[in-house]
């Protein structure tokens with residue numbers, strides 16, 4: 304007789320053998336690709352000239368960022384650099400004046416005649432150094448502000464982004480690239496200071512050098528150019544490595560949280576997930592490491608070649624200076640000044656090319672930051688400015704939704720009206736479209752077909768924030784905010800009701816005693832990972848989420864599986880409270896526990912993205928062939 308897999312009641316369970324310890328290693332994680340291909344193509348197509356052109360853009364972006372966070376410090380840096388350059392020019396001119404006296408036959412007379420010029424040179428040098436130190440101080444004051452501003456912009460934009468932006472292909476990768484760009488913004492401010500400082504120094508030195516002999520400047524540029532080009536090529540290699548590892552690093556970073564958080568520690572241990580997850584994590588580390596190592600060899604070759612060429616050209620400059628002096632085409636005094644000026648100009652040029660290359664490199668990351676900001680901003684400003692009212696009625700007029708990149712709608716066009724005072728229960732199997740529907744009702748997403756109207760206001764043209772002020776949402780996954788109990792209830796509230804209101808909300812969800820037992824009452828920090836923090840149970844967190852929504856007293860109260868982790872007493876309390884509050888609001892509850900659905904005035908049953916039936920619970924259950932009847936019968940069949 305063939306094996307059916309069925310088991311007679313009371314027969315011993317067929318317990319499968321545990322996986323042998325020497326099981327073959329699980330397959331490697333799939334190859335991931337950074338989705339910001341746009342950037343990669345731009346990198347691959349870019350010529351050295353294109354890259355050099357990026358530096359002024361990066362300079363301008365950095366200057367704008369710096370100016371926006373602290374005008375005084377930005378201006379201080381600029382003024383100090385100009386003064387430091389002037390100091391160099393004065394110092395070199397003074398040296399050129401002093402040198403002929405110093406090379407005169409009588410050293411004592413020479414020194415006597417040269418000392419005023421030498422004093423000016425020393426004073427100019429000291430002023431230049433002082434200015435440089437002042438610019439450094441200003442940069443140190445500027446950097447933390449730039450870091451905070453860039454980070455705040457990014458975090459704020461994430462919180463403002465349209466939800467559909469999260470669903471676009473490669474959003475997380477681009478978000479991570481932007482985060483790296485935000486971190487590099489600080490380096491850029493430093494690079495920009497050194498680079499512009501180098502320019503100012505160079506202009507000063509070059510002016511003096513050209514006045515001595517025009518040829519000297521050309522030879523000097525040649526000696527530094529190869530190192531500059533090498534720096535740019537090396538930066539390009541480095542960025543490519545970064546680009547090829549960004550997806551792996553992104554997924555690895557995400558997984559790291561899952562592997563180290565206490566929230567998943569039980570599941571991970573009891574289900575012996577560690578070996579597989581460890582090999583997965585190691586595979587990602589190996590992938591990143593391998594690609595980084597691949598880049599090391601070409602990087603070394605380019606840097607070596609550039610340094611050798613640069614050395615050759617420098618040697619050429621020294622030889623030509625010597626030849627000019629020996630042939631009598633240039634006096635020894637001028638040759639001496641040329642050496643001092645060329646040293647200064649050389650150092651300046653070196654820092655220009657070096658920091659130019661570094662800046663170009665960091666500028667690539669900064670461009671990821673700016674591109675991402677532009678992308679999210681354009682999506683966040685797509686809606687209108689009409690203020691949404693506290694609705695008495697919500698109407699869905701052929702409203703449907705298709706997620707980006709999907710062919711099939713998650714929700715086919717729906718026409719529905721929800722009235723104030725009514726409790727509506729949304730029911731349907733997994734994936735039926737319930738969460739998608741409540742996102743549209745609350746204006747979290749704009750329908751891709753039809754419209755959602757709050758009274759006469761189309762949510763697609765309304766200011767989203769003005770609509771959300773009237774919403775209280777208990778989502779399927781609610782945040783365990785690492786804040787004090789009080790903030791966990793009042794978080795995001797348009798009104799303050801004081802502690803009395805907080806205790807009232809806690810009482811409505813049966814949390815009074817539990818909160819009173821906490822070491823610091825409402826001041827207790829709900830974050831076990833932080834010293835002095837406290838943790839709640841899953842059901843208690845859910846009660847807090849409900850308390851938060853109730854404290855808000857919204858015109859639109861939406862609860863998505865609000866009691867899935869609660870005990871029977873908690874669940875009973877919540878639904879009794881919802882009933883008591885219902886008169887002043889539109890209440891929508893999504894639940895799979897069909898006994899809870901009885902309390903709703905109307906049940907809407909969704910099936911594969913369509914409204915299949917609606918009516919009272921009793922009518923629908925009694926209707927022959929209704930989906931609700933079928934689901935309810937299944938729920939009773941234990």
Ligand SMILES: Nc1ncnc2c1ncn2[C@@H]1O[C@H](COP(=O)(O)OP(=O)(O)OP(=O)(O)O)[C@@H](O)[C@H]1O
Pocket residue numbers: 470706707709713731732733734735736737738739740
């Ligand atoms: N962000 C998303 N991107 C693409 N598809 C999505 C996204 N969220 C949901 N979907 C798809 O849309 C459909 C409806 O999902 P939805 O979350 O609305 O179902 P649901 O009825 O709330 O399910 P459940 O009872 O399991 O919570 C599903 O097929 C799901 O795979």
